[in-house]
Amino acid sequence: MKKHNFYAGPSILSEYTIKNTAEAIKDFAGTGLSILEVSHRSKEFVAVMDEAQALVKELLEVPEGYHVLFLGGGASMQFCMVPYNLLKKKAAYLETGTWATNAIKEARLFGEVDVVASSKEANFTNIPKNYVVPDDVDYFHFTSNNTIYGTEMRYDPDVKVPLVADMSSDIFSRPVDVSKYDVIYAGAQKNLAPAGVTIVIVKEDALGHVDRAIPTMLDYRTHVKKGSMFNTPPVLPIYSALQTLKYYKELGGVKEMERRDLAKAELLYEAIDSSKMFVGTVAPEDRSIMNVCFVMKPEYDGLDKEFIDFASTKGIVGIKGHRSVGGFRASLYNALPIESVKVLVDAMKEFEAKH
Ligand code: PLP
Numbered sequence: 001m002k003k004h005n006f007y008a009g010p011s012i013l014s015e016y017t018i019k020n021t022a023e024a025i026k027d028f029a030g031t032g033l034s035i036l037e038v039s040h041r042s043k044e045f046v047a048v049m050d051e052a053q054a055l056v057k058e059l060l061e062v063p064e065g066y067h068v069l070f071l072g073g074g075a076s077m078q079f080c081m082v083p084y085n086l087l088k089k090k091a092a093y094l095e096t097g098t099w100a101t102n103a104i105k106e107a108r109l110f111g112e113v114d115v116v117a118s119s120k121e122a123n124f125t126n127i128p129k130n131y132v133v134p135d136d137v138d139y140f141h142f143t144s145n146n147t148i149y150g151t152e153m154r155y156d157p158d159v160k161v162p163l164v165a166d167m168s169s170d171i172f173s174r175p176v177d178v179s180k181y182d183v184i185y186a187g188a189q190k191n192l193a194p195a196g197v198t199i200v201i202v203k204e205d206a207l208g209h210v211d212r213a214i215p216t217m218l219d220y221r222t223h224v225k226k227g228s229m230f231n232t233p234p235v236l237p238i239y240s241a242l243q244t245l246k247y248y249k250e251l252g253g254v255k256e257m258e259r260r261d262l263a264k265a266e267l268l269y270e271a272i273d274s275s276k277m278f279v280g281t282v283a284p285e286d287r288s289i290m291n292v293c294f295v296m297k298p299e300y301d302g303l304d305k306e307f308i309d310f311a312s313t314k315g316i317v318g319i320k321g322h323r324s325v326g327g328f329r330a331s332l333y334n335a336l337p338i339e340s341v342k343v344l345v346d347a348m349k350e351f352e353a354k355h
Contacts (some may be wrong), residue, residue, distance in 0.1 A: 010331060020243040021236070040235050061181050080218070168190060172191045192241045291331050293325055
């Protein structure tokens, strides 16, 4: 049976990415070797790294003066690398979910952290508004998409200080004004590649201003200087990332991805809003187009498992909500076809009609 993959991450990748990765596992670039067994210093892999960096720059229109890095350690590693490299005295953070909370915790190890606003009291069901980012902070950090709670900031905030964003779960789903940022980082395992690599886009001028000693591997300058080849990079995920980037370019770039993502999200939110059984958990204006969170209305309490089992008979996988929210979460990443969303919507309607 055809599967419809709504997992939050690792998650669905394009057929193009999977097919080309599988081929390269057998024979990489005509070398007669698997991508799993070639040197990262081989000219064939160096070409992969160069092209992947160039395509990130092209797709996100990264201006001059920025570097694109492919690092290990996950997005979680960036929670400490960012303040290690950028926090001189004080930084501002917006607390919009678990990942933001984790980033705040790490930043506190390096200096003063001003949490300008938090939606924790509302179980992170909205994005705080009317907060003020002081002018004297080194940067303002936010999580553009809250994978667990399904809220999203689909804009580059207007503040007087440089931005830093965790875009792990919505990178390549909209154009971004990179010039407003000192650092953008994103774990690959949603909109890009298998787990194991993190994209970091870092502004050259933002580096070298802290007094503290930085361990070599945690210093962005190490990786900038060596083109992400200071140590052995995650070769396979980078190869897969290149396939996804080529696929995005072929389809028309991030504007086209955004158009598709908006259409998918609209379809599902419309079904939720017109349902007598399901209800969304997030303030409508802050809804994520990547992770759609919803629950059963109280009068249908206790039917969660039955719905998940019913959906699985249609090939639907990965819709169980995160344990801190409950209910359901359908992740509609770039690679998910709108047909899968239609199957989910039909399943919701059919289940509702039965009860
Ligand atoms: N930030 C966001 C928004 C995430 O969704 C995740 C993981 O799902 C992380 C950070 C943590 O990423 P990693 O597991 O790559 O450290």
